[in-house]
Amino acid sequence: xxxxxxxxxxxxxxxxxxxxxxxxxxxxxxxxxxxxxxxxxxxxxxxxxxxxxxxxxxxxxxxxxxxxxxxxxxxxxxxxxxxxxxxxxxxxxxxxxxxxxxxxxxxxxxxxxxxxxxxxxxxxxxxxxxxxxxxxxxxxxxxxxxxxxxxxxxxxxxxxxxxxxxxxxxxxxxxxxxxxxxxxxxxxxxxxxxxxxxxxxxxxxxxxxxxxxxxxxxxxxxxxxxxxxxxxxxxxxxxxxxxxxxxxxxxxxxxxxxxxxxxxxxxxxxxxxxx
Amino acid sequence: xxxxxxxxxxxxxxxxxxxxxxxxxxxxxxxxxxxxxxxxxxxxxxxxxxxxxxxxxxxxxxxxxxxxxxxxxxxxxxxxxxxxxxxxxxxxxxxxxxxxxxxxxxxxxxxxxxxxxxxxxxxxxxxxxxxxxxxxxxxxxxxxxxxxxxxxxxxxxxxxxxxxxxxxxxxxxxxxxxxxxxxxxxxxxxxxxxxxxxxxxxxxxxxxxxxxxxxxxxxxxxxxxxxxxxxxxxxxxxxxxxxxxxxxxxxxxxxxxxxxxxxxxxxxxxxxxxx
DNA sequence: CCGACGCTGTATCGTATGTTACGATTTTTG
DNA sequence: CAAAAATCGTAACATACGATACAGCGTCGG
Numbered sequence: 328x329x330x331x332x333x334x335x336x337x338x339x340x341x342x343x344x345x346x347x348x349x350x351x352x353x354x355x356x357x358x359x360x361x362x363x364x365x366x367x368x369x370x371x372x373x374x375x376x377x378x379x380x381x382x383x384x385x386x387x388x389x390x391x392x393x394x395x396x397x398x399x400x401x402x403x404x405x406x407x408x409x410x411x412x413x414x415x416x417x418x419x420x421x422x423x424x425x426x427x428x429x430x431x432x433x434x435x436x437x438x439x440x441x442x443x444x445x446x447x448x449x450x451x452x453x454x455x456x457x458x459x460x461x462x463x464x465x466x467x468x469x470x471x472x473x474x475x476x477x478x479x480x481x482x483x484x485x486x487x488x489x490x491x492x493x494x495x496x497x498x499x500x501x502x503x504x505x506x507x508x509x510x511x512x513x514x515x516x517x518x519x520x521x522x523x524x525x526x527x528x529x530x531x532x533x534x535x536x537x538x539x540x541x542x543x544x545x546x547x548x549x550x551x552x553x554x555x556x557x558x559x560x561x562x563x564x565x566x567x568x569x570x571x572x573x574x575x576x577x578x579x580x581x582x583x584x585x586x587x588x589x590x591x592x593x594x595x596x597x598x599x600x601x602x
Numbered sequence: 603x604x605x606x607x608x609x610x611x612x613x614x615x616x617x618x619x620x621x622x623x624x625x626x627x628x629x630x631x632x633x634x635x636x637x638x639x640x641x642x643x644x645x646x647x648x649x650x651x652x653x654x655x656x657x658x659x660x661x662x663x664x665x666x667x668x669x670x671x672x673x674x675x676x677x678x679x680x681x682x683x684x685x686x687x688x689x690x691x692x693x694x695x696x697x698x699x700x701x702x703x704x705x706x707x708x709x710x711x712x713x714x715x716x717x718x719x720x721x722x723x724x725x726x727x728x729x730x731x732x733x734x735x736x737x738x739x740x741x742x743x744x745x746x747x748x749x750x751x752x753x754x755x756x757x758x759x760x761x762x763x764x765x766x767x768x769x770x771x772x773x774x775x776x777x778x779x780x781x782x783x784x785x786x787x788x789x790x791x792x793x794x795x796x797x798x799x800x801x802x803x804x805x806x807x808x809x810x811x812x813x814x815x816x817x818x819x820x821x822x823x824x825x826x827x828x829x830x831x832x833x834x835x836x837x838x839x840x841x842x843x844x845x846x847x848x849x850x851x852x853x854x855x856x857x858x859x860x861x862x863x864x865x866x867x868x869x870x871x872x873x874x875x876x877x
Numbered sequence: 878c879c880g881a882c883g884c885t886g887t888a889t890c891g892t893a894t895g896t897t898a899c900g901a902t903t904t905t906t907g
Numbered sequence: 908c909a910a911a912a913a914t915c916g917t918a919a920c921a922t923a924c925g926a927t928a929c930a931g932c933g934t935c936g937g
């Protein structure tokens with residue numbers, strides 16, 4: 328039975344000393360190329376000494392280093408030569424390659440983007456690309472980190488970005504600063520938070536453009552939103568998954584960065600100068 | 603301009619002597635694996651002598667054999683890292699909707715879970731399932747929201763969970779509370795933050811179990827980590843993507859919830875009662 | 878607190894590897 | 908057809924590579 332080197336590693340990884348484990352991680356990170364280099368180079372990449380590398384390969388069951396390299400080469404040859412190698416056979420042990428909940432997540436992301444048109448994304452990016460208009464972000468109990476993540480990026484590429492966090496009384500007072508040209512990004516999945524809905528309504532009354540990220544059951548805030556992004560959240564797990572919304576957020580960040588390229592490049596340059 | 607080795611060969615193939623041409627054909631036939639073997643083996647496969655191999659690589663423009671091998675390795679590394687070559691496009695039916703960056707993200711998630719074994723996940727879950735041991739979470743500039751997201755869930759299903767946020771001086775003092783049984787979850791992708799590394803080292807000296815979420819270039823914290831999760835972050839965008847790490851985090855949350863089902867159900871019940 | 882064990886790095890050794898010189902053989906050219 | 912040129916293989920060489928012995932160090936158990 329020909330068991331792959333990568334599996335050998337993940338099997339015995341935990342029964343290894345610290346140094347050899349570093350070797351294992353370095354090999355996985357640059358698989359399999361670093362294993363084809365010399366022992367000295369390998370050791371340097373892994374940050375350990377040469378003998379540790381040799382002990383590492385010995386623990387995997389090889390009698391010497393060349394034998395270990397030969398195994399890698401055979402594996403590589405088999406992988407590259409078979410034209411059907413694209414289907415994802417490299418892990419014969421694990422069926423489907425990924426755990427079911429991850430598979431569901433992948434499916435969710437895919438499905439989410441089938442319903443979010445590129446035009447919709449472009450429209451939202453346009454809204455966000457006006458540097459005069461302020462951008463506010465807020466989220467619910469589990470989704471606020473996603474809002475935070477998005478805010479961390481937006482702050483870099485454009486001014487007037489504010490993540491509304493902390494005490495409710497804290498951000499409620501920010502309503503006073505919101506005007507017709509401004510944008511409010513809300514993340515809200517079930518169970519939908521009452522406080523968020525109240526906040527959204529007030530903002531809506533002030534003429535703020537609301538962009539809502541929610542799940543397929545639609546937060547009540549959708550009523551006030553200019554744009555609604557529906558992300559699939561169902562996974563075989565006790566929790567809902569926010570991964571799809573996370574990816575949508577990253578996509579918006581990327582697109583907006585592209586759009587503002589000229590301006591944001593100068594801005595980033597200035598920021599570097601301030602260090 | 604970096605022209606591939608294979609192209610170099612086909613360019614100059616016809617201006618080669620018979621022996622070197624045999625070498626070229628042998629290399630193309632088993633590309634690039636035979637080129638990574640020793641000169642003697644290469645010569646044997648090609649059916650020529652060692653010096654002929656040397657003259658062959660010299661004609662391609664390389665000064666010596668190791669330089670030639672290094673070029674092959676670089677080429678191979680670049681080829682393996684770009685997902686387009688391998689897993690390719692397993693979904694030819696619905697390639698329409700998703701933008702390229704999303705496609706890359708999906709591929710990243712898939713690839714990430716090829717290297718994270720289920721056993722590794724199970725081990726990490728075991729570490730996290732001890733309610734006596736405290737769990738601390740921290741992240742870098744862009745990844746701290748992911749840590750926050752994970753903390754929000756963990757807090758519900760088990761006690762002694764603390765997200766280290768805010769001022770550096772703030773969480774540094776928390777070291778005093780960390781002991782040998784405790785677990786520290788760190789998210790760190792490039793550019794790796796100096797402050798995080800210092801913190802990790804201190805925690806490591808106190809005997810804390812460190813679980814590291816990083817990118818394929820391995821944060822220096824890997825040196826101190828008991829478990830290292832390598833997430834793919836490359837996307838066709840100015841930013842790196844944290845989506846893969848996000849999904850890993852969700853997976854851990856789900857698995858841990860399942861493991862603690864009995865305890866956490868009672869705990870959640872109590873929480874409901876407190877409203 | 879102390880002894881034993883295991884892990885890791887430094888230094889050293891033998892050897893396999895890449896490299897070069899030179900002569901044999903084939904191919905080319907006048 | 909002969910001489911010259913070019914190509915190729917055999918053999919000797921030097922380097923650097925993998926392998927090993929040993930000592931320092933931290934860690935665990937008594």
